[in-house]
Amino acid sequence: MNIKNINSIEVNGLRKSFGKQIVLDGIDLAVAKGTIFALLGPNGAGKTTLINILSTLSEPDDGFARIEGYDVVSDRYEVRRSISLTGQFAAVDEVLTAYENIIMMCRLSGLSRRESNLRTAELLKRFDLEDAAGKRVKTFSGGMRRRLDLAVSLVVSRPVLFLDEPTTGLDTISRRSLWEIILRLKQQGMTIFLTTQYLEEADQLADEIAVMGRGRIVATGSAEGLKARVGGEVIELRNHMDEVIRTIPTSGSIQDVRLTLNEIAHLCPPDTRFFIRKPSMDDVFLALTSIDQKEVSLT
Numbered sequence: 001m002n003i004k005n006i007n008s009i010e011v012n013g014l015r016k017s018f019g020k021q022i023v024l025d026g027i028d029l030a031v032a033k034g035t036i037f038a039l040l041g042p043n044g045a046g047k048t049t050l051i052n053i054l055s056t057l058s059e060p061d062d063g064f065a066r067i068e069g070y071d072v073v074s075d076r077y078e079v080r081r082s083i084s085l086t087g088q089f090a091a092v093d094e095v096l097t098a099y100e101n102i103i104m105m106c107r108l109s110g111l112s113r114r115e116s117n118l119r120t121a122e123l124l125k126r127f128d129l130e131d132a133a134g135k136r137v138k139t140f141s142g143g144m145r146r147r148l149d150l151a152v153s154l155v156v157s158r159p160v161l162f163l164d165e166p167t168t169g170l171d172t173i174s175r176r177s178l179w180e181i182i183l184r185l186k187q188q189g190m191t192i193f194l195t196t197q198y199l200e201e202a203d204q205l206a207d208e209i210a211v212m213g214r215g216r217i218v219a220t221g222s223a224e225g226l227k228a229r230v231g232g233e234v235i236e237l238r239n240h241m242d243e244v245i246r247t248i249p250t251s252g253s254i255q256d257v258r259l260t261l262n263e264i265a266h267l268c269p270p271d272t273r274f275f276i277r278k279p280s281m282d283d284v285f286l287a288l289t290s291i292d293q294k295e296v297s298l299t
């Protein structure tokens, strides 16, 4: 049943275990239509497991999730018709050319020969692959593969796009070019759910970020909102080699900064210097995931 509302994705109390390992321990989240949502978490946090459930590749043990109002278990067919999915590993055929990969997907999706030709030309242009159209995929760089993978997954236009770590392993230029493509897809009205280990990626792209740790969402908000939760200012301690040895969130008030410095001064080597700066997404991540600041060594 399609329940009309402003959220494209709704997740409620979702749980999943593999044997005794609890991977998703009650996930709740909502993604508004036409926005980019980034799920941020370290390796093994359960991001792919969640995407697999949302894209109907796997079933939850408990809880429910809806995509465009359709339940991922009972309305599986409708969910599949509402989503495009691009995984961590490019799902394109290495022996074929970029052109052949896209046209094959067009034909498999039921487009006529004429429609397939038009769509392929359009996608090659949109993903900056026109010059590489006749080249075999095995000769492609990582960035070109990701662009082709995205093009193939968008042969049929769907309202929701899942991107599982879309830029992992890419160099900075390829990453930025993919970010531009992702932002353009949002401008065209798509809802985009992406997972990432890169804080900068979430910071640059996402309207809303959820930080995942130990099978739970430990915080959600905009990049700015999450940074504000960490504190007004961060004290950064650096050693004589100018290496950061510790960061400590503070409210930014004189009293708080003075108290914090008093508390830690006797623990620091004499040549330690301190700097005060605005929190970054790295600080947010460290503060919200399992790392206990007190355990970080000062030497």
Ligand SMILES: Nc1ncnc2c1ncn2[C@@H]1O[C@H](COP(=O)(O)OP(=O)(O)OP(=O)(O)O)[C@@H](O)[C@H]1O
Pocket: 018, 023, 041, 042, 043, 044, 045, 046, 047, 048, 049, 050, 197
């Ligand atoms: N099919 C499975 N059977 C058993 N364990 C699994 C299965 N799928 C995932 N896991 C385990 O669940 C945990 C979460 O894995 P998942 O791939 O969802 O994490 P992730 O956040 O996507 O990490 P990464 O960034 O490394 O891809 C891991 O410990 C993984 O070994």
